[in-house]
Amino acid sequence: xxxxxxxxxxxxxxxxxxxxxxxxxxxxxxxxxxxxxxxxxxxxxxxxxxxxxxxxxxxxxxxxxxxxxxxxxxxxxxxxxxxxxxxxxxxxxxxxxxxxxxxxxxxxxxxxxxxxxxxxxxxxxxxxxxxxxxxxxxxxxxxxxxxxxxxxxxxxxxxxxxxxxxxxxxxxxxxxxxxxxxxxxxxxxxxxxxxxxxxxxxxxxxxxxxxxxxxxxxxxxxxxxxxxxxxxxxxxxxxxxxxxxxxxxxxxxxxxxxxxxxxxxxxxxxxxxxxxxxxxxxxxxxxxxxxxxx
Amino acid sequence: xxxxxxxxxxxxxxxxxxxxxxxxxxxxxxxxxxxxxxxxxxxxxxxxxxxxxxxxxxxxxxxxxxxxxxxxxxxxxxxxxxxxxxxxxxxxxxxxxxxxxxxxxxxxxxxxxxxxxxxxxxxxxxxxxxxxxxxxxxxxxxxxxxxxxxxxxxxxxxxxxxxxxxxxxxxxxxxxxxxxxxxxxxxxxxxxxxxxxxxxxxxxxxxxxxxxxxxxxxxxxxxxxxxxxxxxxxxxxxxxxxxxxxxxxxxxxxxxxxxxxxxxxxxxxxxxxxxxxxxxxxxxxxxxxxxxxxxxxxxxxxxxxxxxxxxxxxxxxxxxxxxxxxxxxxxxxxxxxxxxxxxxxxxxxxxxxxxxxxxxxxxxxxxxxxxxxxxxxxxxxxxxxxxxxxxxxxxxxxxxxxxxxxxxx
Numbered sequence: 050x051x052x053x054x055x056x057x058x059x060x061x062x063x064x065x066x067x068x069x070x071x072x073x074x075x076x077x078x079x080x081x082x083x084x085x086x087x088x089x090x091x092x093x094x095x096x097x098x099x100x101x102x103x104x105x106x107x108x109x110x111x112x113x114x115x116x117x118x119x120x121x122x123x124x125x126x127x128x129x130x131x132x133x134x135x136x137x138x139x140x141x142x143x144x145x146x147x148x149x150x151x152x153x154x155x156x157x158x159x160x161x162x163x164x165x166x167x168x169x170x171x172x173x174x175x176x177x178x179x180x181x182x183x184x185x186x187x188x189x190x191x192x193x194x195x196x197x198x199x200x201x202x203x204x205x206x207x208x209x210x211x212x213x214x215x216x217x218x219x220x221x222x223x224x225x226x227x228x229x230x231x232x233x234x235x236x237x238x239x240x241x242x243x244x245x246x247x248x249x250x251x252x253x254x255x256x257x258x259x260x261x262x263x264x265x266x267x268x269x270x271x272x273x274x275x276x277x278x279x280x281x282x283x284x285x286x287x288x289x290x291x292x293x294x295x296x297x298x299x300x301x302x303x304x305x306x307x308x309x310x311x312x313x314x315x316x317x318x319x320x321x322x323x324x325x326x327x328x329x330x331x332x333x334x335x336x337x338x339x340x341x342x343x
Numbered sequence: 344x345x346x347x348x349x350x351x352x353x354x355x356x357x358x359x360x361x362x363x364x365x366x367x368x369x370x371x372x373x374x375x376x377x378x379x380x381x382x383x384x385x386x387x388x389x390x391x392x393x394x395x396x397x398x399x400x401x402x403x404x405x406x407x408x409x410x411x412x413x414x415x416x417x418x419x420x421x422x423x424x425x426x427x428x429x430x431x432x433x434x435x436x437x438x439x440x441x442x443x444x445x446x447x448x449x450x451x452x453x454x455x456x457x458x459x460x461x462x463x464x465x466x467x468x469x470x471x472x473x474x475x476x477x478x479x480x481x482x483x484x485x486x487x488x489x490x491x492x493x494x495x496x497x498x499x500x501x502x503x504x505x506x507x508x509x510x511x512x513x514x515x516x517x518x519x520x521x522x523x524x525x526x527x528x529x530x531x532x533x534x535x536x537x538x539x540x541x542x543x544x545x546x547x548x549x550x551x552x553x554x555x556x557x558x559x560x561x562x563x564x565x566x567x568x569x570x571x572x573x574x575x576x577x578x579x580x581x582x583x584x585x586x587x588x589x590x591x592x593x594x595x596x597x598x599x600x601x602x603x604x605x606x607x608x609x610x611x612x613x614x615x616x617x618x619x620x621x622x623x624x625x626x627x628x629x630x631x632x633x634x635x636x637x638x639x640x641x642x643x644x645x646x647x648x649x650x651x652x653x654x655x656x657x658x659x660x661x662x663x664x665x666x667x668x669x670x671x672x673x674x675x676x677x678x679x680x681x682x683x684x685x686x687x688x689x690x691x692x693x694x695x696x697x698x699x700x701x702x703x704x705x706x707x708x709x710x711x712x713x714x715x716x717x718x719x720x721x722x723x724x725x726x727x728x729x730x731x732x733x734x735x736x737x738x739x740x741x742x743x744x745x746x747x748x749x750x751x752x
Binding site for chain 1: 385386387388389390391393517543544545546549550551552554555556558559561562574575578579582583586587588589591604605607608609610612613
């Protein structure tokens with residue numbers, strides 16, 4: 050059997066693939082954060098809770114209304130995105146004129162409250178959510194056994210990321226959004242309703258987190274802490290990629306997933322830390338992030 | 344831009360360090376015994392004991408009745424962090440808490456162990472698994488209740504090796520508990536002629552994806568994958584093992600520590616056939632059913648497991664010792680309370696008759712269970728079939744092998 054750095058090659062390929070899958074979640078989450086930060090200048094610390102709400106909403110739709118996974122994939126982003134719109138209108142919109150730190154503290158607090166409510170209601174061991182029948186089973190790739198569902202997650206994440214990038218960089222709506230970031234009063238003077246656009250953008254970012262939650266529900270147990278574990282890493286991803294950079298968050302998300310996957314083979318104890326080590330190095334060498342504009 | 348980044352970093356650091364110290368309620372009264380239940384109220388291990396452990400303690404107080412002194416139960420969340428746990432323990436003991444109870448998460452359990460000894464207070468640990476509490480780090484002020492890593496390793500590990508699982512790979516939570524469980528299980532595997540092909544130690548508590556470790560375990564060609572972890576980690580490991588078809592080539596999963604709520608969270612479809620060890624099951628006999636029934640108004644739809652109900656059993660025995668020696672004497676020395684507890688035989692509906700050894704180990708039988716299939720399960724929470732019972736005197740590590748300094752060999 051061929052070996053690379055003392056690790057059998059098939060095992061290494063397997064780990065690369067698994068890293069890519071985790072990277073898909075990082076990319077999806079950090080993309081939502083980047084969109085929100087890029088256009089609202091709000092560091093959305095509620096993102097982890099919104100990811101968790103997405104997973105719970107999928108579970109509720111199934112258990113309480115009998116609506117399956119595919120319905121959840123359509124309905125959950127709309128429902129949770131709407132809660133985001135309400136949150137933005139009622140609270141976040143009051144903070145735009147203040148320093149970033151206020152928005153950060155508000156969203157952080159709201160995230161803790163939401164998590165606490167879910168924990169009180171549903172406990173911490175989590176709820177089972179089964180893989181939809183159409184995606185059950187696995188492919189035998191020779192070097193590893195690849196669950197079909199995980200493959201689907203990577204494809205879905207790639208499609209979503211690409212679509213978001215196209216929406217913001219290549220469409221007229223995206224152009225309005227980018228213009229509003231640069232000079233909101235001017236865009237408003239042209240007759241564009243900027244506050245409404247900003248509200249919908251926040252809702253969109255939240256919807257992305259919610260889709261992530263639905264995709265994660267069958268893999269992890271649906272539990273109130275699921276977002277907390279992810280959110281800190283995802284923030285590191287955003288910092289490494291460059292705050293507000295869409296392409297940066299996508300590339301860094303997948304890239305760091307792979308780096309983390311490899312660390313799990315060579316030095317598993319450090320797998321939770323490696324992302325932050327990279328973050329520290331990037332901050333020193335390129336303070337604006339790999340893809341950010343200084 | 345850079346100001347933003349800096350504030351973001353500061354906030355994410357702050358987010359990880361927010362211990363909220365609970366306040367004590369009323370002023371200290373000389374005739375009041377205070378029990379502080381210190382456990383995980385918000386994280387991975389919450390459902391195993393958490394608020395239910397607190398309710399079980401209150402049940403013990405209610406059943407104990409009025410013996411001329413009042414009993415107050417308070418609780419706090421240690422967030423699975425040793426520094427938070429030690430802070431609360433110090434504050435509690437200084438403010439007149441007489442007993443600290445529960446304390447899951449071995450790293451926290453061991454840290455509080457030192458505080459209790461330093462302050463000469465009583466400490467009953469029901470939540471931590473590490474066998475070091477009655478071994479290398481044993482203390483005259485500490486009693487370790489219904490289980491430990493040695494007992495789990497002997498019961499589950501021993502049974503797996505006997506059934507032909509003679510080569511192992513461990514997926515281990517990288518802290519005191521995981522290390523102790525891996526060490527104790529390895530000893531049993533080797534003694535039975537088996538071998539350990541390898542192990543990965545993953546960061547606790549920030550890991551939720553176990554697929555990488557499962558694939559590594561699979562490629563080690565071991566016959567048994569030993570899960571030296573607990574709570575949500577075990578649930579995620581088992582769920583993902585099913586997803587990656589880890590068991591399809593006859594590889595067996597050994598969940599070395601699993602509690603009833605874990606099985607409940609997994610669902611029988613995924614959990615069926617797993618073999619695990621507990622020292623309590625609500626549907627084991629008439630006495631366990633009776634105490635479960637009495638707990639119903641407090642726990643509602645949840646059934647107790649060995650960890651939550653150990654608080655009931657331990658608090659009851661503690662209060663008997665207090666009644667026996669009187670409140671002033673018990674407040675004077677935690678050591679004397681523990682000595683009195685060791686001198687009195689234990690008996691309650693949860694664990695039956697038993698005793699506490701000189702090294703602080705409470706003895707009770709261990710039970711090897713198999714999780715039922717969905718077809719076999721007739722009612723909610725009807726999850727276990729009893730495979731084997733290890734009597735109390737044989738279930739735990741012999742006292743002279745633990746290296747406890749309280750024991751003169």
